[in-house]
Amino acid sequence: LAKTTQPISMDSYEGQEVNITCSHNNIATNDYITWYQQFPSQGPRFIIQGYKTKVTNEVASLFIPADRKSSTLSLPRVSLSDTAVYYCLVGAANSGYALNFGKGTSLLVTP
Amino acid sequence: DTAVSQTPKYLVTQMGNDKSIKCEQNLGHDTMYWYKQDSKKFLKIMFSYNNKELIINETVPNRFSPKSPDKAHLNLHINSLELGDSAVYFCASSPSDRAHYEQYFGPGTRLTVT
Numbered sequence A: 001l002a003k004t005t006q007p008i009s010m011d012s013y014e015g016q017e018v019n020i021t022c023s024h025n026n027i028a029t030n031d032y033i034t035w036y037q038q039f040p041s042q043g044p045r046f047i048i049q050g051y052k053t054k055v056t057n058e059v060a061s062l063f064i065p066a067d068r069k070s071s072t073l074s075l076p077r078v079s080l081s082d083t084a085v086y087y088c089l090v091g092a093a094n095s096g097y098a099l100n101f102g103k104g105t106s107l108l109v110t111p
Numbered sequence B: 001d002t003a004v005s006q007t008p009k010y011l012v013t014q015m016g017n018d019k020s021i022k023c024e025q026n027l028g029h030d031t032m033y034w035y036k037q038d039s040k041k042f043l044k045i046m047f048s049y050n051n052k053e054l055i056i057n058e059t060v061p062n063r064f065s066p067k068s069p070d071k072a073h074l075n076l077h078i079n080s081l082e083l084g085d086s087a088v089y090f091c092a093s094s095p096s097d098r099a100h101y102e103q104y105f106g107p108g109t110r111l112t113v114t
Helices: none
Strands: A009-013 A018-023 A032-038 A045-050 A053-056 A061-064 A070-075 A084-091 A105-110 B004-007 B010-013 B019-025 B031-037 B043-050 B053-057 B064-070 B073-078 B087-094 B109-113
Touching: A009 A018, A018 A084, A018 A105, A032 A061, A045 A053, A045 A061, A045 A070, A070 A084, B004 B087, B010 B019, B019 B031, B019 B087, B019 B109, B031 B073, B043 B064, B043 B073, B053 B064, B073 B087
Parallel strands: A009 A105, B010 B109
Antiparallel strands: A018 A070, A032 A045, A032 A084, A053 A061, A061 A070, A084 A105, B004 B019, B019 B073, B031 B043, B031 B087, B043 B053, B064 B073, B087 B109
């Protein structure tokens, strides 16, 4: 079962690009990589999902190298409102392990 | 209209009491979940129901009992509350029980046991 490792915290200034990398060395062939965002006192919110290469939506981009052992969430030109916790999940089959969000990466954006 | 709603939002109670948290989703999803987020911010799956059937039951004390009267509702009943049960409990739903489907979370219920 794929286990994920991501930094505990990151700091950034407004307007910068932020890249959060998640390691998942044991990713399985049918596993997807999903990222969620959680603001204080709110439930997590889906940001982006990918299987390979690159995925982009209006919020973020997700870069996945060919070996899929890691992935990078890229937030372009962050603002103060991007201060949140970001979770990386890997899984496809229905298992409790695949649904453990862990502690995530706490991103602090300052002026 | 709120997609996933939980009641109550805050719950303060004493040790030994029994309490329930209710969850409703109006998204027409087949799968619903309960998560626990402790003071260290770990967010862990507790239960998952698909079409009213229990499909995930993680290592949770049997004082916790989920009940799904229909696909749109998943309630969480907790017996003999303990101090360690203090946490924020999130309900979520998704279109499928496959883990990679997008989950929609409720606002959370902050449970404080004194």
